[in-house]
Amino acid sequence: MTARVCIVGAGPVGVVAAIACAGKGMQVALFEAEREIDRSPRAATTHPSTLEMLAELGLLEEFQSVGLVARYFQFWDGVTKTLVAEFDHQLLRDETAYPFVVQTEQHKLSELGLRRLAAMPNVELRLGTSVTDVVQDSRGARVTTEGAERHVFDYVIGCDGGRSTVRKCLDVEFEGYTWPERFLVLTTLFDFQTALGCCPRSYISDPEEWTNLFKVTGDDLKGRWRAVFPARENETDDEAFSEGSVRRRLRKVCEEHPMELVAHRNIYRVHQRVAKSFRKGRVFLAGDAAHVNNPVGGLGLNCGIHDAMELADTLHRVTIGQASEELLDRYERRRRPINKAAPLGRRSPPPQAIPHAHFADRKRAPGTGNRLNCWSTVFAAAGARAGLQPCAPWHRAGAVPAPAFWSPADSGVPRRPLRPPPSSFFGR
Numbered sequence: 371m372t373a374r375v376c377i378v379g380a381g382p383v384g385v386v387a388a389i390a391c392a393g394k395g396m397q398v399a400l401f402e403a404e405r406e407i408d409r410s411p412r413a414a415t416t417h418p419s420t421l422e423m424l425a426e427l428g429l430l431e432e433f434q435s436v437g438l439v440a441r442y443f444q445f446w447d448g449v450t451k452t453l454v455a456e457f458d459h460q461l462l463r464d465e466t467a468y469p470f471v472v473q474t475e476q477h478k479l480s481e482l483g484l485r486r487l488a489a490m491p492n493v494e495l496r497l498g499t500s501v502t503d504v505v506q507d508s509r510g511a512r513v514t515t516e517g518a519e520r521h522v523f524d525y526v527i528g529c530d531g532g533r534s535t536v537r538k539c540l541d542v543e544f545e546g547y548t549w550p551e552r553f554l555v556l557t558t559l560f561d562f563q564t565a566l567g568c569c570p571r572s573y574i575s576d577p578e579e580w581t582n583l584f585k586v587t588g589d590d591l592k593g594r595w596r597a598v599f600p601a602r603e604n605e606t607d608d609e610a611f612s613e614g615s616v617r618r619r620l621r622k623v624c625e626e627h628p629m630e631l632v633a634h635r636n637i638y639r640v641h642q643r644v645a646k647s648f649r650k651g652r653v654f655l656a657g658d659a660a661h662v663n664n665p666v667g668g669l670g671l672n673c674g675i676h677d678a679m680e681l682a683d684t685l686h687r688v689t690i691g692q693a694s695e696e697l698l699d700r701y702e703r704r705r706r707p708i709n710k711a712a713p714l715g716r717r718s719p720p721p722q723a724i725p726h727a728h729f730a731d732r733k734r735a736p737g738t739g740n741r742l743n744c745w746s747t748v749f750a751a752a753g754a755r756a757g758l759q760p761c762a763p764w765h766r767a768g769a770v771p772a773p774a775f776w777s778p779a780d781s782g783v784p785r786r787p788l789r790p791p792p793s794s795f796f797g798r
């Protein structure tokens with residue numbers, strides 16, 4: 371039988387899920403509420419394990435051609451403006467064909483994916499069509515759209531983002547919390563690499579206000595930077611976007627920054643939430659619909675693409691009769707613990723610290739999530755080489771008890787003697 375699969379949401383996760391399912395011969399319908407893909411600055415960093423997946427789908431060449439390759443990432447001390455540690459993805463060269471990250475804005479993945487889907491005969495694309503209801507019985511899952519159209523499918527994948535309608539229709543709780551502090555993203559044409567000597571992914575630690583600098587290519591491929599700052603807890607959008615506040619923040623990073631180079635100002639809430647269940651019967655959740663976390667470190671979209679690939683493979687095996695329906699439970703068994711570990715497993719550290727927690731947890735995750743092991747390998751190897759103890763700053767700040775949060779013994783990362791971190795990096 372040819373399985374009929376409905377994918378709700380043409381964000382990057384929905385588009386990858388659609389390509390993966392259609393590539394395996396399923397009949398796919400993709401419903402997207404908006405007529406055009408959202409171009410606001412969100413994900414850009416695509417990790418090696420995800421690049422392997424994009425290569426498997428035949429998307430990597432085009433994806434990489436509209437982004438930039440970043441071999442290194444760095445940690446800087448914002449007060450002394452000194453480099454503290456540099457991490458080199460080349461350490462992974464024996465583990466992956468892609469020992470680097472690619473910085474490509476997520477809307478480019480959605481857009482190039484939609485072009486691929488438009489050329490696939492077994493795909494129906496419905497842009498500007500919002501899904502309003504999903505119900506199911508033993509014969510199928512019925513999807514209702516805004517215009518009260520009804521369609522029946524064998525399976526539905528909700529890739530409709532953090533506010534997922536599909537998740538709400540399933541009555542699945544989105545467990546977790548929202549940080550009081552928001553993220554301010556300032557996009558600028560100023561070249562931080564030339565001015566500061568930093569690399570295209572640079573994390574700047576500062577006891578008062580941290581900053582992350584990421585280079586992306588932009589739609590014109592000429593290059594621009596995103597500078598990410600924490601907004602103060604009670605800071606309004608108007609205050610955060612004001613000339614004075616933007617100038618103060620950017621000039622703290624680099625005094626010569628000219629204001630006329632600021633291109634965009636965006637602000638985002640930061641959540642740590644995981645759906646209580648990733649599957650109910652014929653309906654599955656993937657990407658932000660299933661889990662949202664602090665964007666620093668670039669795991670939200672990467673983990674979402676891993677969800678999509680795992681789910682497409684699982685559905686394929688079941689629908690061609692290679693496996694029984696019991697295999698469908700494996701999706702939740704594998705993906706939920708991986709995505710739950712850092713946000714909810716224990717009280718999380720402050721936003722900037724999350725990626726490290728994630729990396730530690732990846733090491734012991736089963737299934738395809740193990741592909742993310744390369745990250746803990748990078749951190750373990752490069753961090754130890756640099757003499758850094760990953761949990762130290764949050765642990766010291768009293769955010770989490772160190773043994774519960776980072777334990778070399780239970781993380782699976784080889785135990786190594788770690789020197790105390792340089793005090794300039796971890797605050798004074």
Ligand SMILES: Cc1cc2nc3c(=O)[nH]c(=O)nc-3n(C[C@H](O)[C@H](O)[C@H](O)COP(=O)(O)OP(=O)(O)OC[C@H]3O[C@@H](n4cnc5c(N)ncnc54)[C@H](O)[C@@H]3O)c2cc1C
Nearest residue numbers: 379381383403413414415501531657658665668670671672
């Ligand atoms: C500032 C920032 C930086 C980030 N950086 C990174 C990074 O570097 N790397 C990384 O991995 N992650 C990063 N993330 C996280 C990443 O952006 C998200 O994880 C990613 O967008 C999830 O993709 P998605 O397709 O699941 O959801 P979305 O991108 O939210 O897409 C959901 C889609 O569903 C559509 N939709 C919603 N409701 C319906 C409906 N009822 N019917 C039909 N369609 C519907 C929406 O219109 C939308 O197109 C960042 C996030 C932020 C805010």
